[in-house]
Amino acid sequence: MRQVTPLTDGWILHHPEGTGQALPASVPGCVHTDLLAAGLIPDPFLGRDETEVAWVGRRTWTYERDLPAGGSAHERTDLVFDGLDTVAEILLDGRPLGRVRNMHRSYRFDVTGLSGRLTVRFASAYDEAEAVRGAVGDRPGAYPEPYQYVRKMACSFGWDWGPTLVTAGIWRPVRLEHWSTARIARVRPLVTVADGAGVVELAVDVERTEGGAPLDVEASVGGVRARARFEGTAGTVRLRVPDVRLWWPRGYGEQPLYEVELTLFDGEGAVDSWRRRTGFRTVELDTSPDAHGTGFTLVVNGERLFARGVNWIPDDAFPSRITRDRYRRRLEQAAAAGVDLVRVWGGGIYESEDFYDACDELGLLVWQDFPFACAAYPEEQPLRGEVEAEARENVVRLMPHPSLVLWNGNNENQWGFRDWGWEPALAGDSWGEGYYLGLLPRVVAESDPTRPYTAGSPWSGSWLRHPNDPAHGTHHSWEVWNRRDYADYRLDVPRFVAEFGWQAPPAYATLRRALPGEELAADSPGVLHHQKAADGNGKLERGLARHFAVPEGDFDRWHYLTQLNQVRAVAAGIEHWRSHWPVCAGSVVWQLNDCWPVTSWSAIDGDGREKPLYHELRRLYADRLLTVRTDGDGDASAGRGGGRRLVVAAVNQAAEEWRTVLRLRRTAVDGRVLAEAEPRCAADARTVALVEVPAELVPVGPEEFLVADAQDPAGGEPLRALHFPAADRDIPYPRPEFEVALAPEGVTVTARTLVRDLLLQADRLDPEASADRGPVTLLPGERVTIGVRGWQTPDLKAARAALYCVEPAG
Known part of the structure; x- marks a missing residue:
């Protein structure tokens, strides 16, 4: 051997x-x-x-x-x-x-x-x-x-x-590999499901030392064995596994994995072997045209999915430092946040087996970019031959993994060609189109026909349309972060949002470690160095100014509000798009992780600390989500009985129907309930139910807001949606009053007034401490216990100092 x-x-x-x-x-x-x-x-x-x-x-x-x-x-x-x-x-x-x-x-x-x-x-x-x-x-x-x-x-x-x-x-x-007679040079496993049986077809390439004596190959999977003989350097063995258990994405079923073993024999015995794990499932990408444009819906085992996704970048600027345990920990964080799809972005790498193994086990679908991002790539030699060689190798290397469901040609390059001034600058020179629309789809079709391929992200499917047309295919929504208010996420319903996001600084303890000795300020030298986006802090400031009155020179307040604004922005998008399922079939947040300590769009910072956005994703990506949206024309804040309809959307991505009674309250910011109703709501499995808010419950002016509550039939915390018709800076909030007490393994807060977006920054208590939730809004008399892990010496005064909430302007 x-x-x-x-x-x-x-x-x-x-x-x-x-x-x-x-x-x-x-x-x-x-x-x-x-x-x-x-x-x-x-x-x-x-x-x-x-x-x-x-x-x-x-x-x-x-x-x-x-x-x-x-x-x-x-x-x-x-x-x-x-x-x-x-x-x-x-x-x-x-x-x-x-x-x-x-x-x-x-x-x-x-x-x-x-x-x-x-x-x-x-x-x-x-x-x-x-x-x-x-x-x-x-x-x-x-x-x-x-x-x-x-x-x-x-x-x-x-x-x-x-x-x-x-x-x-x-x-x-x-x-060093030592071998005799022959070795297994490549195994290309085609794994499919037909009539309830799993089918594995193993195309085997071998390299020989000399001679052409017959070789045998024996394969086994799921208790089934098959053997084949071939004379040259290639052969195929096929197995059919009856009554196979299907592999499902998390939240849809289990993730059974099967060992596939293949052994190569010459006349004297075994000379080489190959082992991998795989799973049986079908995957399709539905891009059918419809009344709304062109869809982009993943279908696994016949089940149509709203993809709850995150974009993945290399988890360290030095990838060789990323261990198997670190991959597992980061991907477990993703799964715990309700994520079911991870997009491996095209400016990084084809990840290691450790990454894909963890995704297989956790039920995380993987969208895999080929490594092309944000540039015109020459198609001449020596690059063209390298691109084909790497694509053929990595497509085959990753084929056994059931988590891998989509190949994507590039990140933003068709968009760049059309909108970023590339086309006239190139003057006919190659720029990568031949890769994305020619070479790469051919490699995937020849090597891995079991998975869909898309030419790019964003991509509308045809040059007859703009590459980033939200009505067709995948869409990247960056105008909002770059130029507009996050409320503008609600202005359209893309078919699939493959990138969008909002920046925030990392956790306080991460900044303290990364900038030793520096007096922290939004514009201090180290903070600015760890902000790599063009005019990044300017965009943060303008984004805040639309919603909050930000005190000058108060870094702690700036830090809290920028993290909160990130939560609000991402929530505005996901809530809106999920409420429009099945027209919109996915949101992929930019981004899950960071590769160093930096102000960025991430939910988990460069030291692995979970930002408030991470905890908000747990709510936004839960199987059941309650949100409030406006439908129709006009202005919902203009007055009751006129304007647009205010609607409560009950998003049910669970496998069971959701029948509940909504508790709707028009509430004053001083805590008075001005009107209430309890309409019934029923959402079938994998659907969205809409309940119109009665006219007398629509809030008027900045002194009022809508509270919508419902029970979670799975036994979790009650679900809540809030609708404030005005920006925070215009709302006459009362001065927040609340009581704080230490609890076993946490902190309990009891509100005496409306307390908006209360956040415990646990890493201010201890750099190793973490909280179990992000911002939470409490009505007068409500109480919440925030769990804290890793806090070695609990202290009430420290707990009070680590609590932040929205305060009245001025």
Whole structure:
């Protein structure tokens, strides 16, 4: 059988342009993390030290170790790199083995009978990018760095939420593989369901040493075995598993996984094996035209879904540091927030097996971008061959995972071509269209016909329409964050919102760690350095000014209100779009996570702390959601009996019907109930029920608001929706009054007045502490207990100081 020798230890790193000092190197790893471990560079995540290490990405670096001498009884020995970042020459005792130029591929070299000093010499990715640019010509992009000219994680070059840390190194495992006669070079598993049975067709490619003696391959799955013989280097074995248990996304059923085992035999016995887990399910993408435009609805096992999604970026600017446990923890956070779809964004990487394994187990659907984002990509060599090679390898690598349900050609590049001035600048030069509408769909169709492909996000399905037309296909809603108020999310009903979001700073403890010694202010040097979006703080300020009177010079208040505004903005979008199911079939929040401590659109910050938005997602993405929306023409705040209809939407994504009695109250901000009613509401499974608010309950003016309450039949906390017809700055809130008491493992707050959006910032109690909920609005006399984990020394005074809520203007 094939034998494997890991090459993890014994590596050194040296810089040939410097002193030649050898440093111990970690493999997998990268130059930055090795220099950090040696104390030779500051931590680029702290303060403004990112700028102090910019030189690292512009130098040549060399990794070395001894390759073990001989000793194998096998005919062949291969040196295998699962990932090299990015442009490298591999030598053995000074003799070239090969050159590579793609972070997204693996590499294999025949080193049979060889030993000696193994050298991996990395050139600067900048040098490679500039050389390619010189050969193919300029191409426009959203950022000035040359990421579109090299097949590397684009956000290494910086983004509007990420640092510029251009890495190099052996970022995935490396090993020696010893084998004889033949080895399994590739297995392409086509997993389908037909008439209640699971069907697995394994297309097997082998590599031989010499000769063409017949080979046998035996496969097993779910207690079923099959065997096939082939003479050459390719063959197929097919299995049918009766009465298979279906794999479902979380919230729709269970996630049974089946072991698939394949063994290769020659005349003397087993020579190689391949094992993976898979799940049986069907997936379709319904893009049928209808009265509203062109749909974009995922259908799993025949069930049409409203996708409750988040966008995923690399969880660390240095991806080699992300462990299996860290992937699991972050994805468990996503699942606990009600997420059922994770979009792997195109400026990052094809994630590791650890990521997809966790998604398989947690029932998280994966939308996988090919790595193209926000730039015109040349289609000439050497890039075209690299793109095809990486696509073919990664499509096959990820095929076993039932969580993977969609391939997407790119992020925002058709939109950029049409709207961002690229088309005239290109003057007919290639820009990636041949990849997204030609090469990539062909690779998916040939290798993985069991999954749908879409050419881009956003993409309306045809050049006859604008690429980002909300009525057709996927839509990215960024005009709101960039230029408008978040209330404008309610002005249209896109078919599928694949990106939208609102910024907020990270948790207070994260900022304190990242900016040691700095007096925090919205415009302090470190805070501004950890804000990478163009005019990001200006947009935060303008977004706040539409709703709140913000006191100058009060950082703590600014921090609370910006985090609250993020909650309000995302809620405005998701509540509206979910209430319009099935016309709108998904929302994918930008973004779940961060790769370093930064002000961004994330729900979980760069230190892994859950921002208030994270807790709001738990409410917004729950199976049952109560919200208030306006339908029709006119202005709902103009007065009762005129204007638009005010409607309570009961969104039921559960498998059971939801029958409840709504309690509607028109309430004054001083706590008086001005009118109330208790209409019945019935929402069938996977539907939305609408109940019109009686005219006498529609709030008039800034002194009134609507409260809608309902019971959760699943036994959870009662559901509540609030409708305030005015901005907070115009509402005559009473001065908030509430009592605070310590509770077992938490804090209890009892309201004496209306208390709007009460938030306990638990990390102000202890950097390791976290709360179990985000902002909560209390009516007079209501009480809430906020659970706190990780608070070592509970203190009532500290608890009071960590509580924030909306206060009256002035």
